[in-house]
Amino acid sequence: MHDEWSQAVDARSQAADRLVEAARSGKPCAPIRDLVGTAADGYAVQEINTRRALGEGRRLVGRKIGVTNRLLQQQFGIDQPDFGMLFADTCYSDGLPVPMDKLLQPRAEAEVALVLGRDLSGGPFTVADVIRAVEFVLPAIEIADSRIADWDITLADTIADNASSGAFVLGHTPTSLLGLDLRAAGMTMTRNGEEVSTGSGEACFGGPLNAAVWLASRLGRTDHPLRAGDVVLTGALGPVVPVGPEDVFEARIDGLGSVRAVFDSGGFEK
Secondary structure, eight states: OHHHHHHHHHHHHHHHHHHHHHHHHTOOBOOSTTTOOSHHHHHHHHHHHHHHHHHTTOOEEEEEEEOOSHHHHHHHTOSSOEEEEEEGGGEEETTSEEOGGGOSSOEEEEEEEEEESSOBOSOOOOHHHHHHHEEEEEEEEEEEOOSBGGGOOOHHHHHHTGGGEEEEEEOSOOBOSTTOOTTTOEEEEEETTEEEEEEEGGGTTTSHHHHHHHHHHHHTTSSSOBOTTOEEEEEESSOOEEOOTTOEEEEEETTTEEEEEEEOOTTOOO
16 A cells, blocks of 8 residues: 555656646647646546646746646546646736747636635635625636647546646736626736637536635635635636747736737747
8 A cells, every 4th residue: 555655656746746837838748647646646646736836936927727727627526626826037027028929838718817815715605705704806818738749638637737737817907806797807918909719607516606606615624725815716718829939918808808918029939
């Protein structure tokens, strides 16, 4: 039994190292499912690299929720989303350049970002708890990315790879939740002026607040509960779109305004 436990720990460490090296070198790696096969394994790998990042002085500023689309859940054979960590050095400003040389295989998706004014530790939580904790809402563009070559991922792969988190851009106009119907909010995203993605809040786990309740309850009794000031990217409102050098994306979400992600061309290779 001890040998099996040691082998599992070693496999998780190898998987974590493989993902870190891919990010460092800018060269996507092979899938890590040869080393870890379950969601629990994936989160253990993610935690290894989260602790590594925090030890290097990176600052945790929130979470991203992934696999909120019901069709994607059916594809993966699961009944709940996943999550990853958001760090301050992956947040970029509305309309200012996002450096392509820090990304490997970027894809853009429009999302609702919740910014918390209260801690959500303990739980489980209700939607009323989450609404009381949300200080304001922002439109956001998440840049999903994968350290794994050709996005050849299973659920365990993406969880281990920090839920395929790359970067994110937040809008600059905070909006109160009061009177907002996020479930019904329509979204349109353009790339270089051409419409490339449409959707609504309902596509995100039936509504962004549903996703946030799931996340808060999932994390409430862990080492990383949601805290005041955290950003929560609640999940894609529509189809995800590949990013190219010098692309300009703009997402508009009903009631929240717009946000732009502008990509430079530095060091990007197709």
